[in-house]
Amino acid sequence: MKTESATYYIAVDLGATSGRLILASFDGEKISTEELHRFKHPMLPIADHLFWNLPGLYHEILTGLKTAAEKLNSLGAKARSIGIDTWGCDVAYFHADGTLAGLPYCYRDPHTTGAVDKFCEDMSKETVYGKTGIQFMDFNTLFQLYTIGKDQGNALHNSDKILFIPDALAYMLTGEAVTEYTVASTSQILNPTTGRLDDELLARIGLSEDRFGKLVNPGHRIGSLTP
Structure with missing residues (x-):
């Protein structure tokens, strides 16, 4: 239930095999959280290598954001910010036009x-x-x-x-x-x-x-x- 003083935030939490999207609120005294979307994202074995399905992760995040938008609209509220947390070390490559230049390697690849x-x-x-x-x-x-x-x-x-x-x-x-x-x-x-x-x-x-x-x-x- 929305309170007049509450502020809302969206967290995207990605682990090595699964992810979730959480809506958090702060009423001035207490932080509350609600998991809105959870999904698996297995590593992709291709040609003896392991990759991350970055377009798939992006799609799951969009799905979660749509769910969050519906929830916030029902509360008559808006999110202040979105934060994304993942593992470290791995990188993705992009062309100048913003398109993805191949799938990123997984850190577990040998x-x-x-x-x-x-x-x-x-x-x-x-x-x-x-x-x-x-x-x-x-x-x-x-x-x-x-x-x-x-x-x-x-x-x-x-x-x-x-x-x-x-x-x-x-x-x-x-x-x-x-x-x-x-x-x-x-x-x-x-x-x-x-x-x-x-x-x-x-x-x-x-x-x-x-x-x-x-x-x-x-x-x-x-x-x-x-x-």
Whole structure:
């Protein structure tokens, strides 16, 4: 039931195998939540690789947003904001016209096995850790992009923008490309000392900062939903 002081918010919560859309309200004293839409999104095994069905995730989010809109309309209310939370490390590639350049790899795909040691043949682990300060894992974004670049991956080389999964979904909803700081912190590309993506690490994998969205802090207003 709507109260005059209540404000409403929509949360999109995506895990590695399922997702849900939640409507939250705050009446000045208490936060209440209601799950409006829950769905499964299995990894897609294609040609001995694992991918994420990003168009499928987008479709499920739209389904949940329509349900939320119906609920809010029945309350005579509007949502203040929508937030998207997903896992880290994985990225999607987009052409300049906003279309998706292939399906994004899943971090569980084995194509990066051994990538840390290969990358660190030319740049020491001490140097990489000193720049990023995070745990070494083969599926960190740095090593995904390094592996795909060496394999001449067309999606990477032919794309205009590289966006982390929550930022990719926000881009599909708003048309605005950003790189949110906390999800970038999982990548082993972000340098917390400078607060930017590290130029030397990017150069090592043949990329530059302008291939990514504008770096923004948590809570940044990305944009408005497109029609």
